Amino acid sequence: MLFTRASEYALLALIYISDKEKPQDVETMALELNISRSFLAKILQVLAKDGLLHSYKGAKGGFTLVKTPKEYTLKEIVDSAEKKQVSVFECSQGVCPDNKGERCHMFPVLLGLQKKMDEHLNEITLADIVNQK
Template sequence: MLLTKASEYALLSLIIIAKKNSPQDVETLSTELAISKSFLAKILQALAKNGILKSFKGTKGGFLLAKDAEHLTLKDIIEAAEKRPTKVFECSTPESQCPSGKDEFCKILPVLTKLQKKIDHFLDDLTLKDIIES
């Protein structure tokens, strides 16, 4: 699993949005975070598409959390921002689907699967509220 700037920017934006009482627009957020407006807009649109944010149009438009911060898991946020599952390694799939076809290589699969389960559990248990309060 590779966390990119998309995940980082998504989390930073969500922290700001969660602390505000009114919709936050892309222009304001991109200025406050000193990041590309167009890149941030794509991230926020992905978060809205995945039910993490609500989008409002118009002069007082912008983005608000679609759910309370305590109900937004880090896993949901990352998967929405990255537009893919949070896989540790490409081969963290069931042994029957081992892509290499080599028994020696697939012997590490149980270790990778165990690691994947621990990471999934951690990401599912950590919420936006936990991050804000840390």
């Protein structure tokens, strides 16, 4: 599975917010990151609903991180932005869509690949990404 624009924009927004001390408003972020304001707002609301961001209303409102950058994993960010677990293939979450899992020679290989990918995405933190700038 390839990450969608939602994942990309969620990561860009979290990187942007992680560098700031005050709440960041959607309008400013959208302009700075060259992202559609409405799409960014939707993504940030999802991240806030999932507990990854604090949301503040009002003239000085905006979004801040809930945790430190080293406490965010790439997996949790992408899972939140995508609204589903990241999967290598449709069946790699452990359920064969064709009910052929017991007879499929690829099924165990895909499950193993999914496990390795999940472990890797859980090892990469927002701080790791920010520090590579």
